[in-house]
Amino acid sequence: MQTNFSAAQLADPHVAESEKILRKCVHCGFCTATCPTYVTLGNELDSPRGRIYLIKDMLENGRPADKEIVTHIDRCLSCLACMTTCPSGVNYMHLVDHARAHIEQTYRRPLLDRLTRAMLAFVLPYPGRFRAALKLAGLGRPLIGLLEKLPTLKPVAAMLKLAPSSIPPASPIASPAVHGGQGTKRGRVAILTGCAQSVLDPAINEAAVSLLTRLGVEVVVPEGEGCCGALVHHMGREDQALASARQNVDAWMRAIDQGGLDAIIITASGCGTTIKDYGFMLRLDPAYAEKAARVSALAKDITEYLAPLDLPEPVRKPGTIVAYHSACSMQHGQKITRQPKELLAKAGFIVREPREGHLCCGSAGTYNILQPDISAKLRNRKVKNIEATGAEIVATGNIGCITQIASAAKLPVVHTIKLLDWAYGGPKPEGVSEKSLVAPE
Numbered sequence: 440m441q442t443n444f445s446a447a448q449l450a451d452p453h454v455a456e457s458e459k460i461l462r463k464c465v466h467c468g469f470c471t472a473t474c475p476t477y478v479t480l481g482n483e484l485d486s487p488r489g490r491i492y493l494i495k496d497m498l499e500n501g502r503p504a505d506k507e508i509v510t511h512i513d514r515c516l517s518c519l520a521c522m523t524t525c526p527s528g529v530n531y532m533h534l535v536d537h538a539r540a541h542i543e544q545t546y547r548r549p550l551l552d553r554l555t556r557a558m559l560a561f562v563l564p565y566p567g568r569f570r571a572a573l574k575l576a577g578l579g580r581p582l583i584g585l586l587e588k589l590p591t592l593k594p595v596a597a598m599l600k601l602a603p604s605s606i607p608p609a610s611p612i613a614s615p616a617v618h619g620g621q622g623t624k625r626g627r628v629a630i631l632t633g634c635a636q637s638v639l640d641p642a643i644n645e646a647a648v649s650l651l652t653r654l655g656v657e658v659v660v661p662e663g664e665g666c667c668g669a670l671v672h673h674m675g676r677e678d679q680a681l682a683s684a685r686q687n688v689d690a691w692m693r694a695i696d697q698g699g700l701d702a703i704i705i706t707a708s709g710c711g712t713t714i715k716d717y718g719f720m721l722r723l724d725p726a727y728a729e730k731a732a733r734v735s736a737l738a739k740d741i742t743e744y745l746a747p748l749d750l751p752e753p754v755r756k757p758g759t760i761v762a763y764h765s766a767c768s769m770q771h772g773q774k775i776t777r778q779p780k781e782l783l784a785k786a787g788f789i790v791r792e793p794r795e796g797h798l799c800c801g802s803a804g805t806y807n808i809l810q811p812d813i814s815a816k817l818r819n820r821k822v823k824n825i826e827a828t829g830a831e832i833v834a835t836g837n838i839g840c841i842t843q844i845a846s847a848a849k850l851p852v853v854h855t856i857k858l859l860d861w862a863y864g865g866p867k868p869e870g871v872s873e874k875s876l877v878a879p880e
């Protein structure tokens with residue numbers, strides 16, 4: 440694509456980066472076919488190519504964002520299916536991240552939208568605040584029907600609908616500690632405790648730490664870790680996202696200095712995609728660029744780390760049929776497609792893949808709150824495809840997808856690591872029926 444930026448505009452490194460990306464796009468439109476919002480809405484401006492034109496026009500003319508561009512960029516899930524499909528290697532992720540930051544700096548949203556976003560950014564990344572908010576959500580639940588009728592309050596209704604009626608007690612697994620590996624030491628890793636996941640389902644990291652330590656891997660939960668910054672990054676709140684990134688880089692660098700790390704393990708693929716991008720996000724910060732690149736190189740999804748390990752024979756052979764839902768951040772963001780399925784099959788599960796596996800479930804960070812109508816359409820389509828597999832359990836590697844799919848599916852939705860931990864001697868994941876299990880051989 441031909442671009443017309445001035446030398447003065449290109450002096451801004453963010454603009455220069457976006458210009459490089461724009462020049463790679465050849466307008467072929469292959470990406471439109473796999474874009475969930477184009478597939479759902481059928482509007483070119485809600486396709487990757489349409490959004491690329493809108494962003495180009497906004498940046499090239501150096502103008503503030505307007506209502507039209509905000510509407511179409513807000514509808515983008517950042518699912519990155521377009522990056523998997525694009526034959527020209529267009530880095531849509533970095534382009535849309537730049538556009539979102541530009542929108543945040545130049546566009547004044549309507550009051551309720553501003554308040555909703557400010558509240559999400561204040562609550563979600565902090566486990567204590569999120570836990571308190573979930574407890575309060577019970578009081579608002581009777582109002583869901585009323586709130587849904589008022590278009591501007593739909594996000595509040597969506598939030599209340601997604602809030603689980605009960606939350607597990609806080610788990611010590613989120614506290615700083617060193618969990619020693621059993622037997623011969625096979626490695627030393629840090630694990631991200633994160634934010635929302637540690638409140639909604641701490642058993643995910645409990646399963647990861649339990650399995651890793653049984654395999655002889657020492658697991659460090661470093662002091663000072665926090666939210667990876669993805670939730671606010673996708674809202675264009677760059678300063679808050681970069682502050683989170685720096686805080687985590689500092690925490691992991693201390694862990695590296697205190698005994699080395701073979702990997703930084705992440706059990707939520709949405710976080711994994713962002714942490715693997717820390718090197719890019721902090722490239723212009725001389726104090727952090729090198730350290731952030733080092734951290735990104737160490738970041739690994741739990742299945743990516745487990746795949747090359749020599750795992751023992753499973754202690755149970757469940758024979759349960761599992762539908763594997765590959766989160767967008769897993770398959771498109773991190774290009775991890777093979778490992779989770781292979782690990783599940785090796786552990787004795789019969790793995791089935793739903794149709795249209797490339798399409799997002801509509802979770803996408805805060806998307807299911809901010810764009811509840813499109814999100815619900817995508818969720819229902821996803822659940823229909825999952826249920827058509829005839830599976831007894833859904834496995835996936837991202838807490839956002841678990842919450843989203845579980846809000847409509849009739850079958851249990853479980854993190855992949857919980858199934859693996861169970862197959863190798865850990866506890867049966869909560870919500871999985873004993874009935875569906877085949878007795879050990």
Ligand code: SF4
Nearest residue numbers: 474515516518519521
């Ligand atoms: S990130 Fe997803 S929703 Fe956004 S343009 Fe690409 S394919 Fe479409």
Ligand code: SF4
Nearest residue numbers: 464465467468470525
């Ligand atoms: S597939 Fe790639 S090159 Fe083709 S229109 Fe989409 S982003 Fe541009």
